[in-house]
Amino acid sequence: xxxxxxxxxxxxxxxxxxxxxxxxxxxxxAYMAEALFHPMAGFYATKDPLGAANxxxxxxxxxxxxxxxxxxxAAECWMQMGAPSxxxxxxxGPGTGRMMSDMLRAGRAAPGFLDAVHVTLVEASPALKxxxxxxxxxxxxxxxxxxxxxxxxxxxxxxxxxxxxxxxPIRQAVRHQGQWRxxxxxxxxxxxxxxxxxxxxxxxxxxxxxxxxxxRKSEDGAxxxxxxxxxxxxxxxxxxxxxxxxxxxxxxxxxxxxxTGDTLQAIRAHQKVDPLDAPGTADLTxxxxxxxxxxxxxxxxxxxxxxxxxxxxxxxxxIEQRAAxxxxxxDEAGQARLKRQMHxxxxxxxxxxxxxxxxxxxxxxPPAPGIAPFSR
Ligand code: SAH
Numbered sequence: 161x162x163x164x165x166x167x168x169x170x171x172x173x174x175x176x177x178x179x180x181x182x183x184x185x186x187x188x189x190a191y192m193a194e195a196l197f198h199p200m201a202g203f204y205a206t207k208d209p210l211g212a213a214n215x216x217x218x219x220x221x222x223x224x225x226x227x228x229x230x231x232x233x234a235a236e237c238w239m240q241m242g243a244p245s246x247x248x249x250x251x252x253g254p255g256t257g258r259m260m261s262d263m264l265r266a267g268r269a270a271p272g273f274l275d276a277v278h279v280t281l282v283e284a285s286p287a288l289k290x291x292x293x294x295x296x297x298x299x300x301x302x303x304x305x306x307x308x309x310x311x312x313x314x315x316x317x318x319x320x321x322x323x324x325x326x327x328x329p330i331r332q333a334v335r336h337q338g339q340w341r342x343x344x345x346x347x348x349x350x351x352x353x354x355x356x357x358x359x360x361x362x363x364x365x366x367x368x369x370x371x372x373x374x375x376r377k378s379e380d381g382a383x384x385x386x387x388x389x390x391x392x393x394x395x396x397x398x399x400x401x402x403x404x405x406x407x408x409x410x411x412x413x414x415x416x417x418x419x420t421g422d423t424l425q426a427i428r429a430h431q432k433v434d435p436l437d438a439p440g441t442a443d444l445t446x447x448x449x450x451x452x453x454x455x456x457x458x459x460x461x462x463x464x465x466x467x468x469x470x471x472x473x474x475x476x477x478x479i480e481q482r483a484a485x486x487x488x489x490x491d492e493a494g495q496a497r498l499k500r501q502m503h504x505x506x507x508x509x510x511x512x513x514x515x516x517x518x519x520x521x522x523x524x525x526p527p528a529p530g531i532a533p534f535s536r
Contacts (some may be wrong), residue, residue: 168201172440175201177347180357185360188424189329189388196514197284204285204327210255215266215443216427217527218323219411219470220259222223223501225486226322227262229477230409234263234318235270236279236529237407241316247276248317248406252309253324254281255288257295263320264299279303280312309396311492317406319397326412326445327402328389330424333363333371335382343383355436358402372418372452382420385446386484391456394520398460401522409528411517414448416467423447438504450516454534465519465531471512474505476530 176194179186186194196203209215237245251260267273273520281303283289289305296303306312309319332343336359341462368376370386376383397408399462414423426435428442435444450467457464483502487495506512519528527533 169205169438169441169524171201172198173438176345176439177352180345180347180355183345185358187331187346187360187514188343188433189331191345191355191439192329192424192444192508195221195444197444199286201440203443205287206440209443215429217430218255219505219515220262220322221256222504223498224258224262225479225482225498225501226373226505227259227473228266228482229352229474229479230259230320230322231263231266232269233409233477233529234320235267235273237318238273238316239270239406240407240526240529243276244316245276246278246315248280248313248315249277250280250282250306250309250312250317250319252282252319252321252531253327254292255323257281257292257303259322260303261295261299264301268300274300277301277314278313281305282307282309282312284308309393309400314400314491315404317400317404319406321407321409322411323445325387325390325393325410325448326414327443328387328393329351330446331347331367331370331386331388332360333367333386333420334359335378335380335383335384337380339363340371340384342367347443350450353440357436372449374418375420378420383422384420385423385449387446387449387452390448390453394453394456394462397457398462401462401520405522405525407525407528408520409517410448410453411515412448413511413514414450414516416516417451418449423489437498448516450518454518456517456536458534458536461523462520463523463525463527465521466534467515467516468531469508470515470517471506471508473510473517473530479506488533 302413333340334343340363342360344358345355346358348354348356371384423446424435426433426442426444433442454464483498504510519531
């Protein structure tokens with residue numbers, strides 16, 4: 161097979177069609193998992209989708225200030241844990257590695273931080289792992305990788321994930337004649353070349369447990385999203401933080417309260433596209449329900465903080481002061497660029513309000529820096 165013969169999009173499409181012919185229907189989660197993480201042809205497996213020239217752009221790619229401020233936040237957490245002589249800095253879904261690189265540079269400001277830190281990146285995509293290796297080749301400390309969170313080294317930790325939870329596969333369910341039915345992906349009955357959504361089996365009682373309680377009795381026609389990945393992440397975090405102290409921070413887009421509605425979106429080359437069109441060639445994500453996430457964290461036994469908007473958080477951490485410092489060493493064009501970057505990150509019309517964060521910690525530690533405790 162020559163390189164020209166390897167067509168990832170065709171491969172994923174045929175694989176999904178084969179599965180649908182034998183299985184009849186797939187959950188939205190199974191569809192998402194194939195489209196994003198098929199080892200040879202999935203969206204994350206085949207390329208580096210991040211950055212201005214690619215499919216989408218994230219906060220750390222917009223400005224170094226984002227990672228720098230989170231680096232200072234992590235250093236503050238480390239100090240609040242008593243500045244242990246070794247601690248784990250774990251990033252979930254590190255993308256290009258840019259954020260970690262900026263975090264470590266900022267970490268220099270905290271005496272002893274870089275001597276104590278041991279970095280592990282949790283990354284599912286082999287292609288992105290290579291990009292991370294390049295970005296961090298000259299990092300002030302060596303970096304390590306783990307395939308999943310449970311395989312990260314034990315010890316006091318700070319865990320960070322930016323735009324990580326949004327790509328965990330979600331399920332969807334539709335209220336139909338007073339029952340919850342799984343929303344599924346099937347082949348179009350007349351055109352087997354196309355994928356369409358349909359109604360699948362009724363949800364079991366344990367599945368209904370994944371729906372936010374406030375939404376469980378929604379009206380007919382309502383669509384809800386089930387996020388088993390969030391629940392699993394909170395349980396794994398709680399298990400870890402029962403053994404070893406730690407703080408965790410998740411930044412993502414989503415709602416502060418549970419809402420019905422379809423938030424599954426596909427982005428290709430910065431454009432919203434149909435999630436069922438050409439799977440594997442677009443990023444598929446869904447909004448995080450921060451209220452639900454925080455409740456799951458509390459239920460799992462964690463202390464929970466937030467939700468807070470990205471704009472408020474970055475302002476609290478001192479983005480204006482950081483921009484002023486950086487502005488001193490650049491020309492006018494550079495200063496204007498810094499202003500634009502700051503505006504994109506914090507202004508409510510841009511990322512400042514839609515993007516939110518939630519933090520967690522093990523019991524018995526001082527509150528997470530800069531974020532008020534969550535109240536039910
Ligand atoms: N944090 C980066 C990248 C966000 S894109 C940024 O803000 O720029 C999502 C990242 O999560 C990618 O690196 C993707 O490969 C990774 N990812 C998604 N699901 C994952 C999983 N289950 N385990 C590990 N990494 C995952």
